[in-house]
Amino acid sequence: MSDDILTIRNLETDYKLDNGGYVKAIRSLDLDVRKGESLALVGESGSGKSTLALSIMRLIDRPNKIAHGEIIFHDKDRDISVLKLGDLDLRVFRWKKIAMIFQSAMNILNPVMRVENQFFDTFVAHNIEDDYNQRIDKYLTIAGLGPKVRRLYPHELSGGMKQRVSIALALSCEPELLIADEPTTALDVVVQREILFELKQLKRNLNLSIIFITHDLSVASAVSDRIGIFYAGRIVEIGKKGDVISRPAHPYAKLLLGSIITLNTPRGTDLVSLEGSPPDLSKEITGCSFYDRCPSRVKQCLSYNLEPVKVGEDHYVECLRAQELLDSEE
Ligand SMILES: Nc1ncnc2c1ncn2[C@@H]1O[C@H](COP(=O)(O)OP(=O)(O)O)[C@@H](O)[C@H]1O
Ligand SMILES: [Mg+2]
16 A cells, blocks of 8 residues: 555646647656655745645536646555546545645635535535534534634635635545645734644644645744655755755755744745746746756756655755755755
8 A cells, every 4th residue: 555645647737828839837846745654845926835735625617637647645555546547536536535735715715605505515525425414513613713613604704714615625525645735824823823733733633644845934833744845847956844844955945045044934934035036937938947046056967857866865956066066065
């Protein structure tokens, strides 16, 4: 049996441009998500984090497309090839196997429906057959809300409460993998902290695997077991949280992390902005995509085949010079 809940191989997701071309927002990405882990994906705005989440959920619609690749969900007794699911199977798969929390709860809550009716609709849509009332109360409580919330409309809830309702909804179909895409970015810091704490408890109690997407490194370090650094549609470094934060090896990760961000950096501290801009994803990129901005670049980087370099136990970096750069620091 696999220790992973999700395996992604060679995934490419494209957005169609008005001029007929495509933006390759995800570029031949490989990723393994382990059972029971919380994996934080961190990167600047526009690096492709949401596109990856939407691709996993099969929420990329025409004319945009998943151009190629494989996404395998390792269910208890079989492997599910997500990109091959038909409409009917997809409906059961979504929410029951993998659920997603969006940055804004408004994306998911229907403003003219009482909270409980949103749950009823979800249960019916996903063929859930047990006691609906019990299930609603259970997940509202788990998300830190009282039973009175059931009868309220979204406009009667604060931003934090709405986000909690969307967490309760996502969990109520008892998924094995939860994808949280900047779930606390729109909230104030105190509420943010409470919700992050709640998610951590949930992971432990429900044995969830979580992909936690954020542009905020301190949030990532608060919630994750592993961290993946996203750049230009790929994960350029991935490893245990402590290793990535204390010993980043990719020049991009080093610049992002700088010396200022530590585990004690207050939440809400955004990534530093770097000089230059990310590459144009509508053009072909050969070799390393960070080349133009990289202080450590050499000519060979332009023909680098992007084979990850292992720099420690469970620590991989997409940089030809990763080991050499680390050694030179010691
Ligand atoms: N619907 C869309 N149509 C065209 N381009 C898009 C669309 N959504 C995202 N993009 C582009 O894809 C890239 C990745 O975006 P996104 O996945 O939203 O990044 P992130 O979540 O990391 O901020 C960006 O260049 C963005 O401009
Ligand atoms: Mg996003």
